[in-house]
Amino acid sequence: MYHSTICSFMFSANVFQPRMLVLRLSNTLKNQNVRIGHCTKVPRNVNLEKLQHGYLFPEIERHELMHLRMYPNANVIDLGIGDTTQPLPTVVTSSMVDFVRGLSTATGYRGYGPEQGEKALRKAIVVAFYKDLGIKPSEVFVSDGAQCDISRLQLLMGPNLKTAVQDPSFPAYIDSSVIIGQAGKFVDETGKYKNIEYMTCGPQSDFFPDLPSIPRTQLIFFNSPNNPTGHAATRKQLEQLVDFARVNGSIIVFDSAYSAYITDDSPKSIYEIPGAKEVAIEVSSFSKFAGFTGVRLGWTVVPEELLYSNGFPVVHDYNRIMCTCFNGASNIVQAGGLACLSPEGLKAVRSIVDYYMENARILVDALTSLGLTVYGGKNAPYVWVHFPGSKSWNVFAEILEKTHIITVPGSGFGPGGEEYIRISAFGLRDSIIEASQRLKYLLYHQEN
Amino acid sequence: MSITQNFTTPISSSSSAFLAPSSFNSRGGHVSLPVKSLGICKCVATPQEAETAYKTRVIRNPNMGKLQAGYLFPEIARRRNAHLLKYPDAKVISLGIGDTTEPIPEVITDAMSKRSYALSTIEGYSGYGAEQGEKPLRRAIASTFYNELGIEEDDIFVSDGAKCDISRLQIVFGSDVKMAVQDPSYPAYVDSSVIMGQTGFYQKDVQKFANIEYMRCTPENGFFPDLSSISRPDIIFFCSPNNPTGAAATRKQLTQLVQFAKDNGSIVIHDSAYAMYISGDNPRSIFEIPGAKEVAIETSSFSKYAGFTGVRLGWTVIPKQLLFSDGFPVAKDFNRIVCTCFNGASNISQAGGLACLSPEGLKAMRDVVGFYKENTNIIVETFDSLGFKVYGGKDAPYVWVHFPGRSSWDVFSEILEKTHVVTTPGSGFGPGGEGFVRVSAFGHRENILEACRRFKQLYK
Numbered sequence: 001m002y003h004s005t006i007c008s009f010m011f012s013a014n015v016f017q018p019r020m021l022v023l024r025l026s027n028t029l030k031n032q033n034v035r036i037g038h039c040t041k042v043p044r045n046v047n048l049e050k051l052q053h054g055y056l057f058p059e060i061e062r063h064e065l066m067h068l069r070m071y072p073n074a075n076v077i078d079l080g081i082g083d084t085t086q087p088l089p090t091v092v093t094s095s096m097v098d099f100v101r102g103l104s105t106a107t108g109y110r111g112y113g114p115e116q117g118e119k120a121l122r123k124a125i126v127v128a129f130y131k132d133l134g135i136k137p138s139e140v141f142v143s144d145g146a147q148c149d150i151s152r153l154q155l156l157m158g159p160n161l162k163t164a165v166q167d168p169s170f171p172a173y174i175d176s177s178v179i180i181g182q183a184g185k186f187v188d189e190t191g192k193y194k195n196i197e198y199m200t201c202g203p204q205s206d207f208f209p210d211l212p213s214i215p216r217t218q219l220i221f222f223n224s225p226n227n228p229t230g231h232a233a234t235r236k237q238l239e240q241l242v243d244f245a246r247v248n249g250s251i252i253v254f255d256s257a258y259s260a261y262i263t264d265d266s267p268k269s270i271y272e273i274p275g276a277k278e279v280a281i282e283v284s285s286f287s288k289f290a291g292f293t294g295v296r297l298g299w300t301v302v303p304e305e306l307l308y309s310n311g312f313p314v315v316h317d318y319n320r321i322m323c324t325c326f327n328g329a330s331n332i333v334q335a336g337g338l339a340c341l342s343p344e345g346l347k348a349v350r351s352i353v354d355y356y357m358e359n360a361r362i363l364v365d366a367l368t369s370l371g372l373t374v375y376g377g378k379n380a381p382y383v384w385v386h387f388p389g390s391k392s393w394n395v396f397a398e399i400l401e402k403t404h405i406i407t408v409p410g411s412g413f414g415p416g417g418e419e420y421i422r423i424s425a426f427g428l429r430d431s432i433i434e435a436s437q438r439l440k441y442l443l444y445h446q447e448n
Numbered sequence: 449m450s451i452t453q454n455f456t457t458p459i460s461s462s463s464s465a466f467l468a469p470s471s472f473n474s475r476g477g478h479v480s481l482p483v484k485s486l487g488i489c490k491c492v493a494t495p496q497e498a499e500t501a502y503k504t505r506v507i508r509n510p511n512m513g514k515l516q517a518g519y520l521f522p523e524i525a526r527r528r529n530a531h532l533l534k535y536p537d538a539k540v541i542s543l544g545i546g547d548t549t550e551p552i553p554e555v556i557t558d559a560m561s562k563r564s565y566a567l568s569t570i571e572g573y574s575g576y577g578a579e580q581g582e583k584p585l586r587r588a589i590a591s592t593f594y595n596e597l598g599i600e601e602d603d604i605f606v607s608d609g610a611k612c613d614i615s616r617l618q619i620v621f622g623s624d625v626k627m628a629v630q631d632p633s634y635p636a637y638v639d640s641s642v643i644m645g646q647t648g649f650y651q652k653d654v655q656k657f658a659n660i661e662y663m664r665c666t667p668e669n670g671f672f673p674d675l676s677s678i679s680r681p682d683i684i685f686f687c688s689p690n691n692p693t694g695a696a697a698t699r700k701q702l703t704q705l706v707q708f709a710k711d712n713g714s715i716v717i718h719d720s721a722y723a724m725y726i727s728g729d730n731p732r733s734i735f736e737i738p739g740a741k742e743v744a745i746e747t748s749s750f751s752k753y754a755g756f757t758g759v760r761l762g763w764t765v766i767p768k769q770l771l772f773s774d775g776f777p778v779a780k781d782f783n784r785i786v787c788t789c790f791n792g793a794s795n796i797s798q799a800g801g802l803a804c805l806s807p808e809g810l811k812a813m814r815d816v817v818g819f820y821k822e823n824t825n826i827i828v829e830t831f832d833s834l835g836f837k838v839y840g841g842k843d844a845p846y847v848w849v850h851f852p853g854r855s856s857w858d859v860f861s862e863i864l865e866k867t868h869v870v871t872t873p874g875s876g877f878g879p880g881g882e883g884f885v886r887v888s889a890f891g892h893r894e895n896i897l898e899a900c901r902r903f904k905q906l907y908k
Contacts, residue, residue, distance in 0.1 A: 046622070058579075157506070159623065249504045249505025307502070317512045320515065325615035
């Protein structure tokens with residue numbers, strides 16, 4: 001049962017200390033779990049030691065579990081981890097069922113598929129997303145998801161280079177950079193890892209980095225529409241980015257996992273920008289586009305024109321990684337992906353995307369009506385809410401404690417996320433409406 | 449003009465035609481394929497339009513540069529495709545890449561159909577799953593394979609396959625560790641070690657990468673390395689039953705291995721992907737050996753048991769007792785990698801895995817394994833009858849045939865050219881594989897019989 005309590009306003013200028021201690025459950029504290037017994041002589045990977053705490057989203061889950069233990073009857077609404085909730089369209093699942101049934105027959109059985117993905121699917125991805133952009137099916141690598149591809153790209157690039165990320169951004173870019181050995185130690189004062197360039201993206205600069213002030217790095221991770229801010233870069237901004245990469249000889253890894261959520265005319269692919277094929281890799285996913293978060297399907301585009309400094313094509317090495325460190329996405333899932341990209345499939349997943357965007361609109365309206373400064377929600381299923389002067393983990397804790405709503409504290413996405421909360425728009429309409437009401441009630445009552 | 453060939457034949461499920469040079473020849477940088485294949489296909493970029501093509505200033509990862517050629521099995525596929533182009537009417541039989549061929553039993557596909565369908569319902573839809581795998585599946589794996597071995601459900605990490613897990617384990621260990629591998633062995637161990645930066649350069653004269661300990665496994669030493677002769681590695685990859693030799697280590701041998709690891713503070717990564725093929729009572733899991741939990745990781749797969757080569761499902765066991773030198777549990781770091789570099793195996797595949805481990809599913813898997821074992825017997829008998837020294841085939845779906853004094857790529861080519869049967873040259877698995885050819889026993893019965901007829905014809 002949700003009880004309303006009136007207590008001090010969390011986002012006053014005074015830093016509010018909630019009675020519930022926000023436990024940053026760390027699973028990497030040295031010696032926290034030392035066991036008695038035989039120790040091997042294998043040294044722990046120093047790169048993993050550098051990681052400050054667990055990956056962000058399992059940490060959020062852990063808080064949720066703790067909360068549920070304290071309030072077993074609470075009707076918790078999860079607007080935290082961006083997990084899709086709407087069922088898959090039947091046109092998609094029936095094609096997977098057909099494929100599965102075929103696996104039990106002599107003619108329909110399939111063993112190993114090409115590691116790069118089924119030809120038909122690679123072709124369909126090009127037609128659906130890269131039409132007239134000069135991308136070939138041979139440049140498309142089907143995978144089990146963008147998060148996995150990001151690490152494979154890091155494995156490809158190796159430890160001896162420097163990465164730039166937006167601040168705030170999806171934590172896998174930074175974490176994978178640390179894991180592969182590109183980053184230095186974490187500095188508590190700044191909240192940043194050494195040797196990673198954090199490109200501040202805040203409202204003051206229209207959520208686009210001040211590129212002239214950014215030193216040259218070899219890799220630039222750029223996510224648009226952005227998780228968590230929801231900002232979709234404009235054509236002009238992306239032209240600047242491509243130009244910047246060209247001038248510096250850098251490689252952009254462009255994450256377009258949310259491009260289906262764009263409602264204005266912001267570019268959906270980096271390859272809409274002339275010259276991008278020579279400087280950019282694009283990673284994308286069926287997760288948020290088609291509800292495949294558990295089914296697992298994504299892809300990465302590596303254009304043939306993308307060359308290392310010695311002229312060697314990046315695509316060649318990426319293919320080697322895919323053949324050696326991976327063995328293809330599940331064939332069943334690829335059949336589902338192909339169905340998503342049929343005319344009927346596209347229509348069906350489109351309506352699910354619209355459903356989530358209507359959720360976003362409801363959340364944006366609710367929060368804006370309370371006088372909060374709200375970003376995002378127009379080109380992405382994330383709402384980025386500003387609580388000036390606050391600590392985002394404290395805001396997260398208070399919202400959870402008082403409204404039983406899970407969100408994500410902005411600082412989990414980088415120091416540039418401090419003072420912000422990310423609210424995801426995935427959820428059943430009723431839950432979204434209920435959540436909006438609880439937030440309104442809490443915040444309204446704080447005001448009065 | 450570059451030596452390019454247009455590989456436009458339909459790609460079989462086991463081929464990887466991407467490296468076909470034709471995809472590059474219109475751009476700056478292309479791949480040239482040597483016409484006379486001497487076993488190593490070197491893929492080198494020779495920028496044609498080097499002067500005009502834009503190059504980034506990102507230096508190519510030198511570790512990738514150390515790799516000598518494409519991964520072994522796509523190379524086999526390429527040879528097969530080239531052969532098909534040459535002999536378009538030939539009935540090529542693939543006993544090369546170990547790709548399963550028999551349909552998946554219905555008890556298993558029914559579960560996957562059910563799960564697929566459920567995803568389109570409100571009650572049945574699920575989004576992100578636990579990265580470590582769904583609890584019921586982890587539980588079933590623990591109770592099916594590790595019953596009474598002290599391995600618990602939360603020691604099990606479900607994945608999209610052993611090959612992927614091998615690379616994730618490499619990411620856990622990082623670049624500052626030294627590997628030992630059996631020689632010959634499954635190429636992913638060496639290749640992933642190179643990619644991770646653990647090795648030095650390839651030494652052509654010995655056909656080995658520097659800083660990897662290659663533990664020779666031959667008929668003479670019963671396919672078990674002489675552990676007293678190797679210098680301490682951090683990590684030991686040990687595949688049993690072995691791909692490609694088919695040898696299954698005895699309890700005594702595995703006890704030696706565990707002891708060696710204990711004495712040296714090393715970690716054994718035991719690849720048990722073929723354990724269900726064991727005929728006798730050799731151990732199916734490293735954890736049958738006392739003390740193994742403190743020194744070993746085990747990785748396995750549904751690929752060769754359930755025909756899941758395309759469906760993608762496997763698992764890795766990391767006991768809580770396995771600690772780094774500073775006492776930190778290895779499982780915690782693997783968990784971090786699984787949460788950050790991976791996002792869980794497909795929920796549909798996991799539903800299939802769970803069905804595999806039901807009583808009916810287990811029986812169905814044993815039947816399929818039995819079928820491939822019968823194939824193996826037929827191949828063993830064939831080569832036996834032709835007077836060859838034949839190894840393996842008893843505990844694994846691979847037959848390891850000795851061709852003394854001959855180059856394995858030459859034998860591979862000869863067999864392919866003269867019988868249209870694809871095999872795998874032993875040297876693709878390491879210098880210790882030279883002089884051998886691996887014949888895999890996956891195939892429809894009639895193809896196996898036909899292939900054996902052709903072998904008899906060639907070598908009578």
